[in-house]
Amino acid sequence: MSLINEKKDFRIIADLIPAKSSVIDVGCNDGSLLEFLKEEKDINGRGMEIDQQKVQLCLSKGISVIEGDADLDLYDYPDNLFDYSILTYTLQATKSPKNVLSELVRISSKAIISFPNFGHWKIATSLLINRKMPISEKLSYSWHETPNLHFCTINDFIDLCEEAGIRIEKQANLKTNKLNEFYGKNLLYSYFNEVGLFLVSKIKN
Amino acid sequence: MNENKIVELATEQALVLDCGKSLKSFKTAYTTYGKLNDAKDNAILICHALTGDQYVASNHPITKKEGWWSYIVGPEKPIDTNKFFVVCPNVIGGCMGSTGPKEINSETGKVYGTDFPVITIADMVRAQKLLIDYLGIEKIFCVTGGSMGGMLVLEWLSKFPEMVHSAIPIATATNHSAQNIALNELARQSIMADPNWNSGNYYNSDNKPLKGLSVARMAAHISYLSKDALHSKFGRNLQDKSSLDYSFDADFQIESYLRHQGFTFVDRFDANSYLYITRAMDYFDVSSSNDGSLIESFKNTISKVLCISFTSDWLYPTSENKKIVKVFNTLGINVSFIEIETDGGHDSFLLEEPNLFEAMQGFIKSTYENL
The missing domain is CATH 3.40.50.1820 (Alpha/Beta hydrolase fold, catalytic domain)
Incomplete structure (x- = not known):
């Protein structure tokens, strides 16, 4: 999460969440987003974090946090326990992004997902010209040491949601700092956004 | 205070x-x-x-x-x-x-x-x-x-x-769990198998069920430690000797350690209390x-x-x-x-x-x- 412009990202996420919502932040890091949302929207927040030192940080801030793994531990929550679940910059590091997405929309009414867009023009151009896995400010790991298992583009994400029965309601443009209704794939959006940020929910049968 | x-x-x-x-x-x-x-x-x-x-x-x-x-x-x-x-x-x-x-x-x-x-x-x-x-x-x-x-x-x-x-x-x-109960039962049986236990009436006797309580503690103590910790602390090291004794003395350090745990425990704990409290845990x-x-x-x-x-x-x-x-x-x-x-x-x-x-x-x- 340190890779993205946190404040901007936090602001947009806060704008998506009504006051006093119950929220779980999966991969909550040091709890700073939950703290921000508590302050801005008086949410009832919970965190899940895999890194124990970060769990300790959350505990010291009074944040309720479960040391856990998004791939394994979301199954422990009942359906619709939360109003919102948040997964920022973590989807690409999960073993099974599809299962994690499905679990998120099962345990919460709506989910907010953000991830680095591998289809951004800089990355695409870098790959085309250098023929090497791109390393940039936002993708700072070498290919052989990256914790990121499943890079995807914004268009890949849109396809996955469709496959998993997940409706995309809104998409955020972190460049213009705007929230837009989602009307389907958009070439410009997927080309110029380094980060995809979406509000999604489960398609009810 | x-x-x-x-x-x-x-x-x-x-x-x-x-x-x-x-x-x-x-x-x-x-x-x-x-x-x-x-x-x-x-x-x-x-x-x-x-x-x-x-x-x-x-x-x-x-x-x-x-x-x-x-x-x-x-x-x-x-x-x-x-x-x-x-x-x-x-x-x-x-x-x-x-x-x-x-x-x-x-x-x-x-x-x-x-x-x-x-x-x-x-x-x-x-x-x-x-x-x-x-x-x-x-x-x-x-x-x-x-x-x-x-x-x-x-x-x-x-x-x-x-x-x-x-x-x-x-x-x-x-x-x-069944495993928890089993371990406690082992401890209780070792206390009750000590003739000095005398159905719990030993308070006025000079002979208290110290052996039984000590074995109970030894068994429990094993369950409090991990295999890795036991291995790194004791391994197969011998206690104050360089070769096996071909006897039932405490040849290994772990044996000596457990015996020590058992011996010292009986000074501060009552055998009947051990029965009652382990029972409470099993019933829990x-x-x-x-x-x-x-x-x-x-x-x-x-x-x-x-x-x-x-x-x-x-x-x-x-x-x-x-x-x-x-x-x-x-x-x-x-x-x-x-x-x-x-x-x-x-x-x-x-x-x-x-x-x-x-x-x-x-x-x-x-x-x-x-x-």
């Missing part, structure tokens, strides 16, 4: 036990540290484990060793005695001054022995509640304990939810009064909770602790969970484990600040 105190409770109305019998005017021995503030919102109740006692942060009168949780309880420690009023009672059925099998039955004037009623974890908590009432505390800031102490914490959360602001159950379970199922439903058992819990487990604990493993977390999550209870990586086994909660220190300090401090 940390000397041992003894109070007589249930002097007017007897404490009715799960077994149907009741205890009238029973004694509870306890220690306190720090001062109860005017708002009475800074009380921390510490629940000890099977062989623990009230000497949580002060030297033990028999062993002369420092308190069993001195690492966690004291000035500037996670349970900061400069800030909090700490109460640690010896459980009923125990042998450090609270009413138990080695104490005099006030009705008969004789030592209880095995006439002492079989008690449960819930009974222990009901007795503790009387002590908390006696101390004038309406809401305990935090209830904590490991192992059996953790069971008492869960019982508090279930039966007196409105009295507990926060709780830290450590290395525990919502009930005893926090959901038993709710037809086995954990959800029903904790539906009124409003406390903020931190559950802690240890990776190498095979007696109350992470999976058992996570069961608690899952139930609390389902109920929307404010629960946190941390699994501490260590090869210290079940005993880790009693060891100098920096991650335990940090987690408890962070949780207690931030929870008190947000009170």
Whole structure:
């Protein structure tokens, strides 16, 4: 999460969440987003974090946090326990992004997902010209040491949601700092956004 | 302010036990540290484990060793005695001054022995509640304990939810597994197999069931350690010798260590108490009064909770602790969970484990600040 412009990202996420919502932040890091949302929207927040030192940080801030793994531990929550679940910059590091997405929309009414867009023009151009896995400010790991298992583009994400029965309601443009209704794939959006940020929910049968 | 105190409770109305019998005017021995503030919102109740006692942060009168949780309880420690009023009672059925099998039955004037009623974890908590009432505390800031102490914490959360602001159950379970019961039965049988046990009537005899109690402790002690810790500490090293003796002496260091654990334990513990308390642990199922439903058992819990487990604990493993977390999550209870990586086994909660220190300090401090 340190890779993205946190404040901007936090602001947009806060704008998506009504006051006093119950929220779980999966991969909550040091709890700073939950703290921000508590302050801005008086949410009832919970965190899940895999890194124990970060769990300790959350505990010291009074944040309720479960040391856990998004791939394994979301199954422990009942359906619709939360109003919102948040997964920022973590989807690409999960073993099974599809299962994690499905679990998120099962345990919460709506989910907010953000991830680095591998289809951004800089990355695409870098790959085309250098023929090497791109390393940039936002993708700072070498290919052989990256914790990121499943890079995807914004268009890949849109396809996955469709496959998993997940409706995309809104998409955020972190460049213009705007929230837009989602009307389907958009070439410009997927080309110029380094980060995809979406509000999604489960398609009810 | 940390000397041992003894109070007589249930002097007017007897404490009715799960077994149907009741205890009238029973004694509870306890220690306190720090001062109860005017708002009475800074009380921390510490629940000890099977062989623990009230000497949580002060030297033990028999062993002369420092308190069993001195690492966690004291000035500037996670349970900061400069800030909090700490109460640690010896459980009923125990042998450090609270009413138990080695104490005099006030009705008969004789030592209880095995006439002492079989008690449960819930009974222990009901007795503790009387002590908390006696101390004038309406809401305990935090209830904590490991192992059996953790069971008492869960019982508090279930039966007196409105009295507990926060709780830290450590290395525990919502009930005893078959493996847990089996290990306790092994311990009980070794006590009862000692002819000196004499059906529990040994208090007036010069010969006490020390062998049986010692073997019980040895068996239990193995279950508190991990295979890796045993291996790295002792391996197959020989004790004060360079070759095998071809005898049944303690050839190996681990044998000598266990024998030492057994021998020293009998100085401070009563064999009958060991029977009663292990029985209470075996009978423990926090959901038993709710037809086995954990959800029903904790539906009124409003406390903020931190559950802690240890990776190498095979007696109350992470999976058992996570069961608690899952139930609390389902109920929307404010629960946190941390699994501490260590090869210290079940005993880790009693060891100098920096991650335990940090987690408890962070949780207690931030929870008190947000009170």
